[in-house]
Amino acid sequence: MTRIAVLASGRGSNLGAILDACGRAGLPARVVLVVSDRENAGALARARHAGVEAVFLDPKAYGDRAAYDAALLATVEGHRPDLVCLAGFMRVLSPAFVAAWHGRLMNVHPALLPAFPGLHAQRQALEYGVRVAGATVHFVDDGVDTGPIILQASVRVESDDTEESLSARILVEEHCLYPEAIRLFAEGRLAIDGRRVLVREKT
Numbered sequence: 001m002t003r004i005a006v007l008a009s010g011r012g013s014n015l016g017a018i019l020d021a022c023g024r025a026g027l028p029a030r031v032v033l034v035v036s037d038r039e040n041a042g043a044l045a046r047a048r049h050a051g052v053e054a055v056f057l058d059p060k061a062y063g064d065r066a067a068y069d070a071a072l073l074a075t076v077e078g079h080r081p082d083l084v085c086l087a088g089f090m091r092v093l094s095p096a097f098v099a100a101w102h103g104r105l106m107n108v109h110p111a112l113l114p115a116f117p118g119l120h121a122q123r124q125a126l127e128y129g130v131r132v133a134g135a136t137v138h139f140v141d142d143g144v145d146t147g148p149i150i151l152q153a154s155v156r157v158e159s160d161d162t163e164e165s166l167s168a169r170i171l172v173e174e175h176c177l178y179p180e181a182i183r184l185f186a187e188g189r190l191a192i193d194g195r196r197v198l199v200r201e202k203t
């Protein structure tokens with residue numbers, strides 16, 4: 001059983017998709033901890049509702065990013081997860097955190113990386129005028145949205161799309177991709193080879 005810690009700052013719809021998937025037969029994974037840097041994050045409420053330990057770690061209580069991330073690392077490691085999933089976590093993690101969880105730290109991003117990293121990816125895609133947008137689940141490295149790509153899914157950009165309508169279409173894909181990436185990890189089928197993630201066939 002793969003133990004998962006989820007870090008989230010917002011409404012937590014990806015957390016919801018992960019919790020739902022873990023509740024279904026066939027996914028050998030369980031969310032054991034949700035941490036947020038925002039007290040009123042919907043993700044914390046979702047975790048509590050699901051009976052999962054929910055921790056608010058207040059950035060204001062720590063002097064700098066290194067101190068905050070040390071506390072975050074201690075909180076996460078105290079729950080002995082096998083995998084840490086970022087799901088709308090709005091802080092860039094320190095190199096020490098990333099190094100400690102190398103190969104076991106995932107993120108979901110609402111664009112077809114390497115296009116449109118960073119904030120407001122859907123707005124960036126619309127403003128650029130691309131015809132195809134999408135979602136990416138990737139391992140996290142020291143950059144912002146630069147780590148090895150695990151899974152991607154594309155969506156069409158319609159001529160009347162708004163940031164809201166495009167975001168909603170991409171979110172549907174995020175909710176499928178993230179549980180699927182977790183399943184591949186839980187089944188031991190992912191291997192990082194430089195920039196590439198190799199996905200082994202199921203044996």
Ligand code: GRF
Binds near residue numbers: 011013087110
């Ligand atoms: C998602 O669009 C995710 O790709 C991005 O932040 C958003 C989080 O949404 N990193 P939610 O909190 O999971 O609903």
